[in-house]
Amino acid sequence: MYSRIQIAAFALILSLNISAAWAAPAALVEDASPDLSDPGAMDYLEPGRVIELKPGQWLVIGYMASCVQEEIRGGRVVIGTERSTADETKLKRSKVPCQGSAQLSQAQAGKSAAMVFRKSPAKGAASNLPEAALTLTSLSPLLRPEAAGPIRLTRLDAAEAPRDLPAGRAADLQKLGIQLAAGGLYRAEAGQQAVVFRIDPAAKADSLPPLSRLVRF
Template sequence: MSRDKRHKRLADLLFPTRWMFIGFFAILVPQYILSPASAFEVKALVENVSAERSDLKVLDFLESGFEIELRDDEQLTLSYLASCVMEKITGGRVVIGEKQSLVKNGMVSRSKLKCNTSSQTSKSNEAAAVVFRAPNQTEQSTKPIKAFSIYPVLKAGNFEGNFTIQDMDRFHEPLSVPVQKGVADLGKQYLALKSGVTYRVTAGEKEYVFIVDEKADRSRKAPYLVRLIVF
């Protein structure tokens, strides 16, 4: 066999293998690049910021890897959705993690909150401590979720107007709660719900059904993570 023929036969043997490898690589790579795990994921909630900032405000949701630089005298309070851990941080560099922050050159104290970390979430990319309304989910398919405060905080995007809160048994008159910048804090308005009672809250065309836990927190100033319901 001539040298050219030997080279051609070798190429014929190697060529399909090479393309099989490239095809295999092309199938695998998008799975890693486009994996849901690499997409935006909410991990923490801003409870309080001691100074006004352009990049951070109360009730902001933060993703894993988000970095915050604090002045030496600046304080930040975060709560983690998956672990129900609350952090009070003073100064330093803060990097949002999965269940707690990485804090460099600053001080941090942590405490555990009472909240549900089971399958309360209704969106796959958001954690379970905060109650989220699932898009396109009907009332009949929605299992009431427990609220762990008698003073919930209701958040519905840029909605302006009033939330209507009605107990499902209709034993009480419905509450009309004013909304500012999409948020209504029942604690600030001294409007307490009843433990063990199921409620429907309506904001325009949006609604959600939830039940207040029998042992719900009774403080008007409980952390937002315990009280927040997001439409």
């Protein structure tokens, strides 16, 4: 039989695991009114968070699992796992194309970037390239690392100089006026975090919403 200490330790571990899962971010603040700093643009939102918006304040939220985008103006907002609870008269909800549940978590992305390799598709290529964790249909991704800081973007399938992007919460290549190569394979790094992604060969310079261009790592 298990001792009381073992049972208590098991219960504590289970509680911590549940808390960690519950605390995982569910949504991204895509945009916010200028007078709203907490949360602000590019902040992650966890399920259960309550946000009080004053009259005139607004938020645009993208839910990463459900690909639901919400525009909320004023009032009380409770963040869920796939959508918010708010006064329906102040909420505009729509579905947008995005990676949804296929978007990797921070740990999975780091593992994919560091450990999975495959043969280069180029003719006669002998070198190995990392496997892409996801493929984007936009030429200008939104790169959002777990922690704010400088981001280095490196092309892996062609000889190009790495790009050091401005430090901050995220790097929106669309706002920076940067377009990547269709079919290109890239690695984004920020501190100890990294992810490898590919641009779809048929990708075009479309103005897609942030959730459709999001690369989490």
